[in-house]
Amino acid sequence: MELDGIYAFAVQLGKDAGKLLIDAAQSRFNGNGESTQSFAEKDSAVDIVTKTDEDVEAFIKTSIAQKYPDHVFIGEETYSKGSSRAYLIPPTAPTWCVDPLDGTVNYTHLFPMFCVSIAFIVGGRPAIGVIYAPFLRQLFTSCRGRGAWLNETQRLPLVRNPVPPMPANAPGGCVFSCEWGKDRRDVPDGNLARKVDSFLNMAAEVGGRGGKGGMVHGVRSLGSATMDLAYTAMGAFDIWWEGGCWEWDVAAGIAILQEAGGLITTANPPRDPLTGDIPEVGLGSRLYLAIRPAGASDTESGREGQ
Numbered sequence: 517m518e519l520d521g522i523y524a525f526a527v528q529l530g531k532d533a534g535k536l537l538i539d540a541a542q543s544r545f546n547g548n549g550e551s552t553q554s555f556a557e558k559d560s561a562v563d564i565v566t567k568t569d570e571d572v573e574a575f576i577k578t579s580i581a582q583k584y585p586d587h588v589f590i591g592e593e594t595y596s597k598g599s600s601r602a603y604l605i606p607p608t609a610p611t612w613c614v615d616p617l618d619g620t621v622n623y624t625h626l627f628p629m630f631c632v633s634i635a636f637i638v639g640g641r642p643a644i645g646v647i648y649a650p651f652l653r654q655l656f657t658s659c660r661g662r663g664a665w666l667n668e669t670q671r672l673p674l675v676r677n678p679v680p681p682m683p684a685n686a687p688g689g690c691v692f693s694c695e696w697g698k699d700r701r702d703v704p705d706g707n708l709a710r711k712v713d714s715f716l717n718m719a720a721e722v723g724g725r726g727g728k729g730g731m732v733h734g735v736r737s738l739g740s741a742t743m744d745l746a747y748t749a750m751g752a753f754d755i756w757w758e759g760g761c762w763e764w765d766v767a768a769g770i771a772i773l774q775e776a777g778g779l780i781t782t783a784n785p786p787r788d789p790l791t792g793d794i795p796e797v798g799l800g801s802r803l804y805l806a807i808r809p810a811g812a813s814d815t816e817s818g819r820e821g822q
């Protein structure tokens with residue numbers, strides 16, 4: 517399939533959708549538009565949707581339908597409205613997988629780490645990714661075989677470290693990222709605490725053993741799985757982990773990470789006994805672990821030679 521025209525369309529769509537997000541956020545900053553309380557609950561009290569999510573998804577969906585009427589569309593808010601198991605990506609049909617506003621809680625609290633996420637999927641694999649965080653003016657894009665980019669000019673990864681931080685032997689000094697997720701069933705904040713605890717144990721184990729040992733530099737949580745993946749592709753994060761993601765949370769991020777040279781796998785990935793390689797996982801895993809690209813040695817980079 518010829519991807520160049522679709523890539524150009526997707527990038528412009530991401531920019532236009534980002535403008536809608538920033539306009540909505542700005543009007544809230546100015547005291548107009550939605551108030552901070554203007555959201556509805558979906559599956560739980562922490563799974564929320566705003567009018568902005570719905571408006572931006574409608575804009576993206578209509579734009580795609582006009583340009584590519586034969587393509588399948590899967591969007592977070594379209595799915596929420598009841599089409600059961602719509603998250604399953606068709607194995608053959610060209611498919612758009614969209615989160616109009618990833619980081620809805622951030623948006624609601626005017627914490628700037630939110631973005632629009634647009635993926636184009638061919639043969640069940642993300643081929644094009646566009647992530648635009650308009651508050652931060654960061655546009656991440658990728659097209660299969662054409663590299664991954666920040667703001668269309670800077671090739672990813674930006675932070676170059678020749679050593680890939682494989683889970684069992686990551687060098688010290690890694691920055692880990694994970695999301696605490698939305699599962700508050702049974703023990704309302706207990707699930708959150710359990711997830712934090714298991715991640716911190718994993719981070720301590722990875723940072724403290726094997727490789728050159730040393731300490732984990734830090735653990736981060738951005739409140740947007742999409743932005744976590746973009747920052748891992750950039751090389752700012754060494755490893756990101758989350759359970760419970762939907763396809764629209766990760767599809768564009770996976771496209772960008774893989775095109776930058778990073779690896780998407782699952783937690784505690786089994787290694788190939790002969791090569792030691794870690795297998796990739798595809799969309800639908802629900803439990804993802806991303807490993808940043810191993811960039812070429814770059815003496816200008818502050819983190820070279822760990």
Ligand code: IPD
Nearest residue numbers: 617618619620695697739740741
């Ligand atoms: C959510 C965010 C959050 C992650 C959840 C996602 P939304 O997406 O990415 O960080 O923990 O798994 O569903 O609801 O803000 O679009």
